[in-house]
Amino acid sequence: MRFSRSIVAVGIALGSLAFFSACSGPRSVRASAKAEKDRKPAPNFTLGDANGKSVSLADYKGQVVLLNFWATWCGPCGLEIPWFKEFEQQYKSQGFAVLGVSMDDDGWSAVKPYIAEHKINYRVLLGNDSVSQLYGGLDALPTTFIIDREGNIAYPPHVGLAGKNEYLSEIQSLLVDKPASAARHSLRPPLAALVLLAAK
Amino acid sequence: MPLLSYSQQNKLTVDSASRITVKRGAAGVTQTLNVNILPGFHVNSNQPKDEFLIPLKLTWQPGPLEAGAITYPKSEDIKVGKDVLAVFTGSFAIQTHFTARDSIASGPAVMTGKLRYQACNNEMCFRPASIDIHVPVQIE
Numbered sequence: 132m133r134f135s136r137s138i139v140a141v142g143i144a145l146g147s148l149a150f151f152s153a154c155s156g157p158r159s160v161r162a163s164a165k166a167e168k169d170r171k172p173a174p175n176f177t178l179g180d181a182n183g184k185s186v187s188l189a190d191y192k193g194q195v196v197l198l199n200f201w202a203t204w205c206g207p208c209g210l211e212i213p214w215f216k217e218f219e220q221q222y223k224s225q226g227f228a229v230l231g232v233s234m235d236d237d238g239w240s241a242v243k244p245y246i247a248e249h250k251i252n253y254r255v256l257l258g259n260d261s262v263s264q265l266y267g268g269l270d271a272l273p274t275t276f277i278i279d280r281e282g283n284i285a286y287p288p289h290v291g292l293a294g295k296n297e298y299l300s301e302i303q304s305l306l307v308d309k310p311a312s313a314a315r316h317s318l319r320p321p322l323a324a325l326v327l328l329a330a331k
Numbered sequence: 332m333p334l335l336s337y338s339q340q341n342k343l344t345v346d347s348a349s350r351i352t353v354k355r356g357a358a359g360v361t362q363t364l365n366v367n368i369l370p371g372f373h374v375n376s377n378q379p380k381d382e383f384l385i386p387l388k389l390t391w392q393p394g395p396l397e398a399g400a401i402t403y404p405k406s407e408d409i410k411v412g413k414d415v416l417a418v419f420t421g422s423f424a425i426q427t428h429f430t431a432r433d434s435i436a437s438g439p440a441v442m443t444g445k446l447r448y449q450a451c452n453n454e455m456c457f458r459p460a461s462i463d464i465h466v467p468v469q470i471e
Binding site: 202203204205206207208209210234236241245269270271272273290291292 | 375383384385411412414416449451453454455456457458459
């Protein structure tokens with residue numbers, strides 16, 4: 132009797148896990164997320180936005196961030212921008228933000244007209260060589276990092292034009308994770324059910 | 332903490348310029364600069380279709396010769412996403428017409444210039460760069 136109850140309990144738990152996986156959308160087709168213990172902190176920086184306000188990457192801790200290094204003269208960067216606008220609109224309420232860092236040498240005189248012309252709806256900062264060095268030199272654009280709620284780089288960087296679905300799956304997989312503080316104190320329902328039932 | 336590095340180096344190279352001989356007060360000579368783009372890459376032409384793109388541009392510093400008209404090759408159109416770009420690919424030549432004033436001293440000299448460019452392939456772009464150009468000159 133006890134044996135059959137355990138079988139049923141494990142079956143329910145596995146079914147729940149499968150259901151939650153399906154609900155969380157497609158997983159990455161490029162590379163799996165790095166294990167949390169293997170993730171490295173995204174180097175912090177402080178840069179000015181188009182309104183002259185200083186913004187630090189650290190201000191975004193607790194949110195999933197798509198950090199996109201780009202330039203107005205970069206054609207492939209321009210292909211990704213409509214996707215990022217869409218992501219910002221769709222996921223902002225779930226604790227997600229797109230942060231664009233322009234690497235234009237000509238500064239805001241080049242970037243502001245581009246923001247206006249392309250109706251960019253997310254925050255854009257003006258990068259510099261120091262930030263570039265923090266992120267490996269950034270000779271090739273676009274280069275995009277997906278950062279988890281803890282402020283760590285969760286996936287290998289996208290260097291060059293990436294697929295919209297790749298970004299989507301990576302963003303979605305991090306958004307289904309609970310905020311860092313809550314995640315430390317609770318388990319996901321299916322896993323909790325598995326532990327409780329197995330203990331019986 | 333370097334995370335990655337992609338080099339701008341070698342996307343564009345320029346062949347060593349041959350010596351040109353210019354006669355003072357004469358009609359001048361045309362110097363040809365041979366430029367090579369790495370296969371799979373392109374650079375914006377001297378007249379890109381989009382105002383935000385950085386054109387290929389050859390400039391000459393003041394020197395013993397006077398640089399006149401600079402002639403770029405005909406660009407080719409390529410499609411990246413929905414955009415059509417005017418680019419240069421492969422090997423091509425840029426020509427500059429030089430003249431020497433009557434008052435200039437005869438003998439060997441060098442004209443120096445810069446070729447500014449911005450290279451991309453279909454997936455990524457590289458930061459704008461410049462190559463120094465040196466053209467040996469014999470003034471007669």
